[in-house]
Amino acid sequence: MLSDRQLLIFQVIVDDFIRSAQPVGSRSLSKKEEIQFSSATIRNEMADLEEIGFLEKTHTSSGRIPSEKGYRFYVDHLLSPQQLDAKDVDSVRSIFAERIFEMEKLVQKSAKILSELTNYTSIVLGPAVRENRxxxxxxxxxxxxxxxxxxxxxxxxxxxxxxxxxxxxxxxxxxxxxxxxxxxxxxxxxxxxxxxxxxxxxxxxxxxxxxxxxxxxxxxxxLKLPVNERLFFGGKTNMLSQPEFHDIVKVKNLLTMIEHEEDMYDIIRQNPSGINVKIGKENGVSAMEDCSLITATYSIASEQLGTIAILGPTRMEYSRVISLLKFLSTDLSTALTKLYQSK
Amino acid sequence: MLSDRQLLIFQVIVDDFIRSAQPVGSRSLSKKEEIQFSSATIRNEMADLEEIGFLEKTHTSSGRIPSEKGYRFYVDHLLSPQQLDAKDVDSVRSIFAERIFEMEKLVQKSAKILSELTNYTSIVLGPAVRENRxxxxxxxxxxxxxxxxxxxxxxxxxxxxxxxxxxxxxxxxxxxxxxxxxxxxxxxxxxxxxxxxxxxxxxxxxxxxxxxxxxxxxxxxxLKLPVNERLFFGGKTNMLSQPEFHDIVKVKNLLTMIEHEEDMYDIIRQNPSGINVKIGKENGVSAMEDCSLITATYSIASEQLGTIAILGPTRMEYSRVISLLKFLSTDLSTALTKLYQSK
DNA sequence: TGTTAGCACTCTTTTATAACGAGTGCTAAA
DNA sequence: TTTAGCACTCGTTATAAAAGAGTGCTAACA
Structure with a gap:
């Protein structure tokens, strides 16, 4: 089991790397307020964390970066449900500010706002009309x-x-x-x-x-195939701003994958209800192995309707994105339910 | 006025650069069959062509590349209407092979085939319903x-x-x-x-x-705005394969521009009927200043309906793309007219 | 007089080498 | 158990030199 100190160090490393995209070294860690140990101590702990498979080095003498396994642990155990800041709340609320009628419009707007807010790519699977009458x-x-x-x-x-x-x-x-x-x-x-x-x-x-x-x-x-749950995208090009995608070939693969709607559709659709996080290779697609996909489902009344997703680098602001998605999916469900019930 | 020799040299330079994306030097030119003069002669002619403004150097001692003015001249005067090869003809015909009803489907398929055929980005402005009754x-x-x-x-x-x-x-x-x-x-x-x-x-x-x-x-x-001439895209990511777009920032600007449908709509829509070529800065948008846009209009009976466009680097296969667009727009017009007349 | 061979010069690209610095692992002392 | 110290690693940066592609110009040639 991990000691409290290891947890602390690990958490700070992940947070720092998510922010900076740079491997984190023991010395820079030791300078942080929350960390009171010497760099040597930290180095020892880091070596242990690497042995468990939570951290990696980019080369022999580099600082550490979180491994996929590390992110997994971080997401599963280290993420405290964080409060959204007022700005984000406002932005999300703005989606519902105008009285919008068509579900599709609402969904499209959600995708747009979400990508602007996060600077990642948002993908929204539109309302399933399957069970509509x-x-x-x-x-x-x-x-x-x-x-x-x-x-x-x-x-x-x-x-x-x-x-x-x-x-x-x-x-x-x-x-x-x-x-x-x-x-x-x-x-x-x-x-x-x-x-x-x-x-x-x-x-x-x-x-x-x-x-x-x-x-x-x-x-x-x-009438055979009126089940068109359409995909809506926001910020398809946002990935180009992420430092891990400065490699044209990578970007091309990823964007090509995104453009291929049928594949995306399957990837998004297969997610169970609630919040779901797929990290790197967990996505099962080589073009997405440097990405994480976070999905949230929304519904009308109790019928599951569609999915909102955020695609970003594995070095993603998990906490914030999850909070955002939770918040938005709840609001979207409420809004759609109201829209639907009133009929 | 340009001498025949200058024309020949200029044409070969443009063709070569379009193919290779590399500045063309006098020596490599002199080796070509169609050119029988010594490299020194070619150098003299090149200097003249540069003076007129048709050629440029990337640096003092580099080979020449065509300037925008050069491309303009090339497109206006040096392009002989070229026969499409059988493969291209077949591909375009395949669009109309299945009996498709909806105009939109037809148009969408056209965009797809066009981008696959050229490896550039295709943009199709869907049928204008403005004059529909x-x-x-x-x-x-x-x-x-x-x-x-x-x-x-x-x-x-x-x-x-x-x-x-x-x-x-x-x-x-x-x-x-x-x-x-x-x-x-x-x-x-x-x-x-x-x-x-x-x-x-x-x-x-x-x-x-x-x-x-x-x-x-x-x-x-x-009923206010049912005039939705939608834009359809094909091969949005094709630009990433072009050597002139190995620069992430350029790519990002261009893709962001393309994603911004309202702007694209204006850019495509403003083109007069027939074939139209906009080269580099002629497009009037900084994100597109390394691009050329070739548009062709299609129509039902005699009413102009929509536009097909190809967006590629200025170093574009003008001749082939123009032939393709001419061919496709004619076929599309015929097909749509038939579809429409039968009603 | 137009063409071409020759040559010095320019500028990018490549290669080699060294210096730097951020970071590590290990050892030994506190 | 923690930490200071140190040798070592490896990517990055800087510098210099060499290679190579191409030019412009001059002078010779047909």
Whole structure:
């Protein structure tokens, strides 16, 4: 087990390195107020901390930097829940200052503020519409060949898709068709839409509408993937200011990774609810092995909806970022719940 | 006026520099097949070309590189319309291979292919919906307080916005309201929507609906800015591979500029129809002073719709990029026209 | 008179060497 | 157990020299 002194020294080293990005030496440590031991003592302790695997050297005679294992320990055991300072609180609150209606806007703004506040990259996984319920389907024919299918959910989310009209269908039939769909499908969660259409609606339709099957498959197809939890980014270029990313190749790999939305989507999405910290190689992606990813989930009422994340260097201000994310995710949940409940 | 020999030498220098990114010396030039003069002769000509301002030296005893003025001349007078090679043609054609409905998808795919083909950054200004005409307005009430306004254009573009319902309005009124809007506004170009609502529709409404004015202003507000010509990007990180952008600060400035969509929007949008080449400082933005921007416009029938652009280093493969853009913009126009006409 | 060979000169890039300094590990004394 | 002291390591900085690519200019040449 670690002695109190070791803990103290370790904590100060990590804090110092997070601030300065420079390896921390025994002498500079001994000069700090909170540390009263001589540099030699500190050196001994540092050697021990290195042996446990909490510290590393960049070369034989350099100061120490925290290892990934060290960061892990720091995050898990040394982080006291810190008070956000007033400025940060204000900034976050400013997101909700204007009365914003669309969830997406709110989420987008959150991403922006978060990246400005931290100088890291923020990634927000937009509200999952998976469990939203259908409010209305509309079909707007554009001409004889094509029409737009529009679905609106109870949360005000709108999705649309163009589709081919079966040749020779008449306007009356389309109207009937839409009425039946609305009658039968209103209130159905989006993810069940597709199966419900075939199971429950097909039969009714066949009785009322002539070329219903061609129409049905077109529509069903359009409704297949309305589950678009979009990703929103803020401060994609912030990483370029971090000293650990002065290497163009590293930066390029990282940015390319970020640009690749499908991958990012998986990485963000797989996180469990609550706060989650992935450090360096824990991310499982080589482009991110010098990064840490902190995620927080938000929800409406009790249904988990989306994820806010901050991507920064492993040398990240864990404490502050975690506090920020906790605060923002709570506020976001509250705001969205209120928005949703009022409907 | 320039002699033929000077032209030849200048052209070879530019081509060589575009390929190699290295200053071109007299000796290496004299070794080329197409050039039969001695290095001394070439040196004399180079000195002249420098005097005119077409060439520059990076330092006293370096080889020459083209100046911005040089590139300008090169682009304006030395570029013979080059045949695209089969590969490029195939790649561009692949954009239109699948039967894609939504204009946006088509445009997005174009951006992607373009950046992959060139290894530069592509920027596509999506179809302008400004002159599209209203096909249908729908209003879907979500609850007593809020509703979604949806407009569909004759090109299949859908825009939606949430708005507050005036307290105490009833469903019948909303329906009447929508009917009147559709009656009066169908076929109206989107950009005139807002003014038309107040001029022509307000009076009729006032006669039929009680709390029409609150409703009207909410709706009109929602329809205010549906002119969203969105920007689509491809290969944002490609610049990082260009040797002239090995400098982190430069890269950061450029990427930050690109991320700032409003600015980019202005820069892209202001270009006249046809092919347009802006070289270095001509772009008028310091972050882009080592870049050239080549734009091409595309259209539906004869109405100019949007812009495709390639952003690369000033040392860009002008000839190839211009050919590509010409080719793609033509094809895109054809495809969109077909899509649109069929409606 | 236009072209070219030759040469001195310039400036960057590379290589080598030394000096510096921040930091360590170890030993021995307090 | 702590600490002062010291030899040693290694990255960084500074300096100098050498190499190399290229130029401009002069003078000879066709």
């Amino acid at each position: 259908l409010k209305r389907i509309q079909i707007v024919p554009l001409n004889n060949e094509a029409a737009i299918a529009i679905i609106v959910t109870d949360t005000g989310y709108v999705e649309n898709k163009m589709f081919h009209l079966p040749p020779g269908i008449d306007t009356g039939d389309i109207e009937k068709f839409v009425n039946i769909l609305n009658e039968r499908l209103t209130g159905v969660p989006l993810e069940e839409l597709n199966s419900k259409i075939y199971k429950e609606v097909a039969l009714v339709l066949s009785q009322h509408i002539r070329s219903y099957d061609a129409m049905l498959s077109s529509i069903a197809d359009s | 209203l096909k249908r307005i729908q209003i879907v009430p979500l609850n007593n307080e809020a509703a979604i306004a949806i407009i569909v254009t004759d090109t299949g573009y859908v825009e939606n916005k949430m708005f507050h319902l005036p307290p105490g309005i009833d469903t019948g009124d909303i329906e009447k309201f929508v009917n009147i809007l559709n009656e009066r506004l169908t076929g109206v170009p989107l950009e005139e929507l807002n003014s038309k609502i107040y001029k022509e529709v307000a009076l009729v409404l006032s006669q039929h609906i009680r709390s029409y004015d609150a409703m009207l202003s909410s709706i009109a507000d929602s």
